[in-house]
Structures are given as C-alpha cells and as structure tokens.
Amino acid sequence: MNSSATSTGERDRLLDHEYDGIREYDNPLPGWWVYLFYATIVFSLGYFAYYELGPGPSILARYEEEVRLAAAREGARPAPADAVSEEALRALAQDRTAMAGAQQVFTARCAACHGPAGQGLIGPNLADDYWIHGTGRLTDILKVVSDGVPDKGMVPWKGVLKPGDLHAVAAYVGTLRGTTPPNPKPPQGTKVSEAPPLLARSPGR
Numbered sequence: 001m002n003s004s005a006t007s008t009g010e011r012d013r014l015l016d017h018e019y020d021g022i023r024e025y026d027n028p029l030p031g032w033w034v035y036l037f038y039a040t041i042v043f044s045l046g047y048f049a050y051y052e053l054g055p056g057p058s059i060l061a062r063y064e065e066e067v068r069l070a071a072a073r074e075g076a077r078p079a080p081a082d083a084v085s086e087e088a089l090r091a092l093a094q095d096r097t098a099m100a101g102a103q104q105v106f107t108a109r110c111a112a113c114h115g116p117a118g119q120g121l122i123g124p125n126l127a128d129d130y131w132i133h134g135t136g137r138l139t140d141i142l143k144v145v146s147d148g149v150p151d152k153g154m155v156p157w158k159g160v161l162k163p164g165d166l167h168a169v170a171a172y173v174g175t176l177r178g179t180t181p182p183n184p185k186p187p188q189g190t191k192v193s194e195a196p197p198l199l200a201r202s203p204g205r
Contacts, residue, residue: 084167089138093171102172105165109157110173118176120185123154127179132189136177142170 015024050056057065092098107116110123118126133149134140146166148156157166 084139084142086137086139089142089167089171089174092167093138093174098168099172099175102165102168105161105169106172109161110169113154115181115185117179117181118173119181119183120188123152124188125181125185126173126176127181127184128187129177129191130187130189131192134192136192138170138174141173142167145170145173 013025013027015026017024051058106114113121113123114126115121120126124130124132129136131140133144144154146156146158148154150156157169161169
C-alpha cells in the first residue's frame with residue numbers, strides 16, 4: 001500500500017505492523033456485536049452460578065424427570081394386543097352393545113373373506129372347532145386379527161383399527177364359534193380340545 005496516497009484519516013487507522021508490504025486497518029468490531037459478546041459472558045456466569053452453585057436442577061435430576069415423564073406417557077397408551085387377558089375378552093364378549101358395534105366392523109372389514117356369518121369364503125370357517133392358528137383362546141384370535149397372516153393374504157389390522165375395535169372384533173369372532181352358518185367352508189387346521197367359551201351371541205343370533 002502506498003502511504004503517500006493515503007489520507008490523514010486513513011493513516012490514523014493504519015496499524016504499525018506490515019506483512020509483505022501489506023498494512024492493516026484498525027477496524028473495531030460493531031458495537032452490537034461487542035455488546036452481544038459481553039451478554040453471552042454474563043449469561044454463562046449466571047448459568048454456571050444457578051446450575052452448579054445455586055438451586056438449579058442437576059443433570060441427573062433432569063434426566064430422572066424426563067424418564068418419569070416418558071414412563072407416564074407410555075402408561076397412558078392403550079395396552080398392546082398381547083397384554084389383554086383372556087378374561088377381559090370374555091367379559092367384552094358378554095357386552096351386547098360392544099358386540100353390536102363389533103359386528104358392524106366385522107361385516108365391513110372381514111366378511112369379504114370370512115363371510116357375513118363367519119362361514120368362510122377365501123378365509124377359513126370361523127364357526128367350527130378347527131383352528132389353523134392358536135388353540136381356541138380369544139387371545140389367539142386377537143393376535144391373528146392384530147398381526148394378520150401375511151403369507152395367507154390376511155393383513156394386520158392393528159395399524160387400521162383402534163385397540164378397542166381390535167379387542168371387540170376378536171371377542172365377536174369368538175361368539176361365532178359353535179354357530180351353524182349357511183354353506184360352511186370345510187374344516188381347516190386342527191380340531192381344538194378346549195371347550196367352546198361361553199360367550200353371548202351377537203344380536204339376531
């Protein structure tokens with residue numbers, strides 16, 4: 001930089017050092033940036049004093065609180081299909097109002113494969129004592145309805161139906177056992193030795 005070509009004001013801003021003929025202006029940082037930098041220092045001191053020296057919660061306390069909240073959220077979720085007891089499904093099958101609603105869901109979702117009376121069309125007969133999956137328990141039905149049988153073309157309904165509807169449909173299918181639907185499909189699977197559960201029949205049966 002040619003010093004003779006600079007003005008007096010520019011010479012006042014030039015620093016004394018020089019590198020390879022290059023000289024540097026003394027340009028101060030913007031005021032807002034300096035104030036922001038000082039503010040971060042003040043904040044960090046306050047943060048340290050509150051959390052390390054004062055009443056602020058420790059990292060362990062915050063972690064334990066987050067775990068507690070996560071456990072509370074998990075507890076509020078509906079129980080998974082495999083956590084529903086046989087007794088709860090039997091009690092649900094005795095609820096005629098619930099079974100009337102489940103019959104509507106069955107007709108809309110299941111009748112195309114199993115027939116409107118569970119006699120079996122593409123899918124197996126649901127009214128006889130022969131089972132392909134399970135041993136005659138309502139929880140076995142719930143597992144099949146919930147998880148599906150992909151290799152047989154039955155989709156899992158747990159991603160479509162609400163948990164309450166899944167439970168009700170499983171209980172409703174249990175009420176079909178021992179009935180005599182028209183044109184039943186021939187037995188498939190293994191005959192179960194467990195006695196038919198004493199369930200309330202759906203309306204109209």
